[in-house]
Amino acid sequence: MSADGDQAPAAGSTGKSANASTGDFADAETVLEADGLEKYFSQSDSIFDRLLGGGGKVRAVDGVDLELRTGETLAVVGESGCGKSTLGQALLNLHKPTGGAVRYRGEDITGLSGRDMRPYRAEIQMIFQDPLASLNPRQTVGEILTAPMEVHGIGDSKADRRDRARDLLERVGLEARHVDRYPQQFSGGQQQRVGIARALAVEPDVIVADEPVSALDVSVQAQILQLLEDLQAEFDLSLLFITHDLSVVRHVADRVAVMYLGEIVETAPTDALFETQHHPYSEALLSAVPRIDPDARGGRIVLEGNVPSPINPPEGCRFHTRCHRVIPPADWEADQAAFRRAFTFRNRVESGAVDPEAARRRLEAEGEPSDDDAVAAHLLETSLPGSPSDLPSATREALEEAADLLVAGDEADAVDRLASVLSSPCQDETPAVVEPDPDRTAACHRTDPDAPGSPPADD
Numbered sequence: 001m002s003a004d005g006d007q008a009p010a011a012g013s014t015g016k017s018a019n020a021s022t023g024d025f026a027d028a029e030t031v032l033e034a035d036g037l038e039k040y041f042s043q044s045d046s047i048f049d050r051l052l053g054g055g056g057k058v059r060a061v062d063g064v065d066l067e068l069r070t071g072e073t074l075a076v077v078g079e080s081g082c083g084k085s086t087l088g089q090a091l092l093n094l095h096k097p098t099g100g101a102v103r104y105r106g107e108d109i110t111g112l113s114g115r116d117m118r119p120y121r122a123e124i125q126m127i128f129q130d131p132l133a134s135l136n137p138r139q140t141v142g143e144i145l146t147a148p149m150e151v152h153g154i155g156d157s158k159a160d161r162r163d164r165a166r167d168l169l170e171r172v173g174l175e176a177r178h179v180d181r182y183p184q185q186f187s188g189g190q191q192q193r194v195g196i197a198r199a200l201a202v203e204p205d206v207i208v209a210d211e212p213v214s215a216l217d218v219s220v221q222a223q224i225l226q227l228l229e230d231l232q233a234e235f236d237l238s239l240l241f242i243t244h245d246l247s248v249v250r251h252v253a254d255r256v257a258v259m260y261l262g263e264i265v266e267t268a269p270t271d272a273l274f275e276t277q278h279h280p281y282s283e284a285l286l287s288a289v290p291r292i293d294p295d296a297r298g299g300r301i302v303l304e305g306n307v308p309s310p311i312n313p314p315e316g317c318r319f320h321t322r323c324h325r326v327i328p329p330a331d332w333e334a335d336q337a338a339f340r341r342a343f344t345f346r347n348r349v350e351s352g353a354v355d356p357e358a359a360r361r362r363l364e365a366e367g368e369p370s371d372d373d374a375v376a377a378h379l380l381e382t383s384l385p386g387s388p389s390d391l392p393s394a395t396r397e398a399l400e401e402a403a404d405l406l407v408a409g410d411e412a413d414a415v416d417r418l419a420s421v422l423s424s425p426c427q428d429e430t431p432a433v434v435e436p437d438p439d440r441t442a443a444c445h446r447t448d449p450d451a452p453g454s455p456p457a458d459d
């Protein structure tokens with residue numbers, strides 16, 4: 001076991017790339033599968049909704065197809081709130097799915113609870129982000145490890161189970177004599193080792209690890225990742241590794257599934273994904289990962305705006321409001337970058353982020369002219385990235401008219417005016433999942449040759 005003080009691996013360091021690059025797992029049997037899996041949360045239980053009389057559904061996981069193959073580590077990555085944890089928990093029926101199916105070795109286990117789920121709980125275990133919160137502070141580590149063995153009929157006797165617990169502690173890099181200690185007597189890294197030992201106690205096939213290192217000091221992250229990798233080989237585990245941190249993905253994962261707003265937008269072997277991305281969201285995520293290889297350094301892609309609400313996700317491709325490669329309409333007369341800038345203005349107006357009264361107050365406070373024309377000009381200046389001068393004249397006019405309409409309080413008309421010149425095929429249809437390369441999937445109109453308005457790949 002490596003000593004405390006090891007650094008977490010940076011992207012570009014050696015990892016599990018041998019498997020990933022040779023596609024060793026492409027033909028492996030599927031052990032756990034999500035098929036059109038949905039988990040919607042009802043908002044109507046909250047006090048606000050009761051007071052306000054209603055509430056939408058949070059579409060946390062929205063039609064996910066995913067297969068975990070025997071012996072592989074599949075990383076699920078995406079920004080905070082995209083539904084990774086909900087997906088992991090829905091796979092284990094810790095959240096009852098609201099649609100679709102979960103299959104374990106081909107058997108439908110969707111929504112099983114209690115007794116019916118018990119045999120599968122031994123096969124599919126979970127490791128949580130916060131080790132201390134997931135360990136009972138009133139139980140000794142020995143009790144924490146032997147309780148699930150007892151439930152699942154592992155071990156011949158109490159003494160046998162205690163021996164197994166001591167053995168497990170050693171396997172996860174702790175000392176057998178610590179079996180009578182309590183969780184709070186361990187450091188954060190050691191607590192996570194206990195969490196891992198508990199998952200292993202029932203001899204599972206599959207472990208779903210939800211951000212297992214993100215609560216730990218950087219200095220112990222690498223050790224825990226290494227431990228998981230060693231144990232995976234030793235126990236022949238299949239690992240679903242949930243993380244927002246792409247810099248650890250390269251080290252741990254054979255394959256990656258990129259998640260955005262409840263959907264999987266791309267899957268690929270790890271090395272292949274780090275080399276090329278077929279979905280612009282993956283491209284943006286990867287552009288933010290520090291690279292060791294200076295040749296691999298490209299510009300960082302800063303995405304427009306925040307992740308939209310999963311209660312009311314954008315129509316068509318969910319990523320289109322932020323996508324730097326959003327497709328212009330067929331009759332667009334300038335380049336794609338110009339369309340993206342003008343489209344950003346439209347999205348900002350539509351989301352209510354362009355506020356004429358706030359602009360007027362600001363101009364007044366700065367001692368600048370604050371008549372309607374000045375406010376409209378200010379709105380364009382601050383909410384349209386770049387200059388309007390290189391936009392097609394019809395677009396420029398529409399933007400100016402929309403700014404005037406906003407100042408006049410006609411927000412709906414402003415939105416309509418912008419929509420009349422700035423619409424994208426990405427808004428109209430949900431992208432189909434295509435296989436641009438062997439063992440890769442992507443859901444982007446740009447990778448689908450049959451999609452409407454799909455431009456050449458190198459546009």
Ligand SMILES: Nc1ncnc2c1ncn2[C@@H]1O[C@H](COP(=O)(O)OP(=O)(O)OP(=O)(O)O)[C@@H](O)[C@H]1O
Pocket residue numbers: 041042058059060078079080081082083084085086087244310
């Ligand atoms: N019990 C719940 N009730 C209502 N909404 C929920 C519930 N649990 C999660 N959500 C919402 O579902 C969406 C997905 O949340 P989830 O925790 O799965 O995302 P995540 O990608 O794991 O994020 P993070 O990395 O921050 O944990 C979020 O909008 C979240 O607010």
